[in-house]
Amino acid sequence: MADGNWHITAVMLGLRAFLTVAALACAAALSPAGAIAQGKVVRDPDGIRRSVVQIESSRGELCSGAVIAPDLVLTAAHCVLQRANYRVVIVDRSFRRYAVRAVAAAMHPDFVAGTTPRNQPGVDLAIIKLEGSLGGDFLPLDPRDATAVAPGDSVILAGFGLTAENRRGSARVLRQTRLVTLGTLKVANQVLVMADEHRLAVTAGAGACRGDSGGPVVRGGPGQYQLLGIVSWSSGARQSRVATACGGLTAVTPVVDHEDWISSRSRELRVFAAERGYGSPPPRTIYDWFAW
Known part of the structure; x- marks a missing residue:
């Protein structure tokens, strides 16, 4: 619990500076989002x-x-x-x-x-x-049940995309993963930016990949999921050594807006x-x- 709180506090304190640096560093690899990196295969028929x-x-x-x-x-x-x-x-x-x-x-x-x-x-x-x-x-x-998402909120991403840029055969399987909301990023439009709770897009972690565009971001549990946003694009991690659109930032269009x-x-x-x-x-x- 202490480790998780530390990560969320770091997000809250360094949000604006982090997003600016990450957006610039990952710009070359930004892409419409594809499969979920480091996601778990959905096996519950009554779940997402x-x-x-x-x-x-x-x-x-x-x-x-x-x-x-x-x-x-x-x-x-x-x-x-x-x-x-x-x-x-x-x-x-x-x-x-x-x-x-x-x-x-x-x-x-x-x-x-x-x-x-x-x-x-x-x-x-x-x-x-x-x-x-x-x-x-x-x-x-x-969509009428959507609410605003605050920095530090834990959410669930689901989609049928790739697990990694070079794993073309991994698509078309439903996966989900948990992310933490970093806050709002406004470049030309306004999106919510999310990332792996522990890696924070500095190094590769959980996040959207190719094929996850359009997938939902929700919170709650089976039978009570609340739709929060729709995946728009994703990026590689800031310290990634190769150009990729997976495992870094996940940009989401907020439904409530x-x-x-x-x-x-x-x-x-x-x-x-x-x-x-x-x-x-x-x-x-x-x-x-x-x-x-």
Whole structure:
């Protein structure tokens, strides 16, 4: 306990200076986040498995996402930029994999395509509309329950990404890990920055990797998870000897700051589907990508 308190105190006292140094040192390796470095494979069928999905495009893009309704997934906007077909891959209680077609996606209106994650001036959020319901085996995370996250808060990251930059075969397995919140970093946009509680991104530790973009950051436990944010980008550790996007800082878009947009856009997508079905496209104002 004393060791953990020391680390949190160090974070609180040195937050601003640390983030400045870490952001500059890792800038060359910043990347959309990919699999979880030093994460544990999720094996509890009643745990975070019920609220996290994998997102794939027909062009090979891999991301993660948070279930926010039986037919809606919240993810990062940069995960749905390609002109491609998208699907959401779910794992059932026996951890068998099934695919559900994505039919539309709405990106946050402030998101600016074509920029690097660190310099993204907009909000890296998107909502994916699924062709059908995921069913009662999945537990949506309600964005309306989101609260602010303070420096020193312990959180859980979940995603389907790589365990390390050079381990391409490690993706597509759901993992989770615990991180500590360092505070807010504002470069072009505003994100929460998190890292391994003991390494603090100075040396490689737990954190997001390639494929974890769009994955949820939560707190709480099975059946009571509270959605806090969506992973946007990650970096290597400050003292890493090789260029990598894994095991250092994990940058997260806070849900509490954008709950109004999430709720209103989700409502528009779902109302359209309920009232008009899939025979014709929704009004162009409520989607950015459309597959029907």
